[in-house]
Amino acid sequence: MTHYSKGVETRNLILLHSLELFSINGYDATSVAEICQHAEVSKGAFYHHFASKQDLFLALMTTWLEGVDGSFQATSKMAKSVPEALESMAQSTGGVFDALEGGFPILLEFWRQASRQPDIWERAVSPYRRYLDFFASIIKSGREEGAFDEALDDRHTARILMAVAMGLLLQASFDPDGADWQEVTQFGTRMLLRGMRSKQ
């Protein structure tokens, strides 16, 4: 029992310290040796928990996106209509921005690296595809409930919503004081919703 808890603790220490080092120095410039040194764990312990630095990053990404998923699912279930659900998601992005702002550029750096390695690329890009499916299905429901133009292409619309989300995270991460990004997100959501509404 104690041994099990210690394992969990070691794993969490590695996750915590690697996130900090990745944020400060980037993914590429951070070595496993450095992570071990900061987390005060041996290389043996590291490789007991993670097969590689990439494997560690994928674990970080999963933990990180699970929070976003949970918040999106909850919001989506509570809303009375699809437009309301999308507006609530935009309103709840305050937390998403805080969580992703620092992490998003590192995710991009990781993606750039992973794009040249087919074996890890599929795992790395899977959350993107999952969000695309999630938004496409929400838009389909919106069309079915008559809130959106019935001729709207679900997947194209989902790609535009993803583009706005990614593009705002990018701008917020390199120009945090350039605007109230939470306000810009809500403004943009209302603008997109007007563009998606039924032609009258």
Add this chain to the structure above:
Amino acid sequence: MTHYSKGVETRNLILLHSLELFSINGYDATSVAEICQHAEVSKGAFYHHFASKQDLFLALMTTWLEGVDGSFQATSKMAKSVPEALESMAQSTGGVFDALEGGFPILLEFWRQASRQPDIWERAVSPYRRYLDFFASIIKSGREEGAFDEALDDRHTARILMAVAMGLLLQASFDPDGADWQEVTQFGTRMLLRGMRSKQ
């Protein structure tokens, strides 16, 4: 005269080979020594033309965005109305996508690095601010000609247009075969324009 031409040629050789190396290995992992080796120029010649690797990257970025600027300005002048100008810009993004697709992730990597160095940060982020001003002024004209809702916030709207552009470039760069990105861009532009139109 010969000496001058040779200088221009050397500079171009460095720009060409560094772009290739940055695209393959990323900004961080490419050293000045490697660039010199591939371009077959001496380190002395390199530092005659560029103060640093960052300086070289800023020169690449400038050359690269000048093409986009030229195409946007031309399109914008030829259009009969602001909505038409924005649609034409979206249609002309085929070339922009080709030019930026490989370069955009490297630009992001450079930005991540530059964000920690105040001295080069302002130069690195200036094209972003320039595009923001450009789009905000176009939207203002659209409001003035009555094509857009008169209460539309110009800068917020510009941030959303920039977000869509950046987010689509991102998706196109890591998932090039996932969609016809040119078609998605035109689809998104029409959707945004519907969202920006005067409330009837």
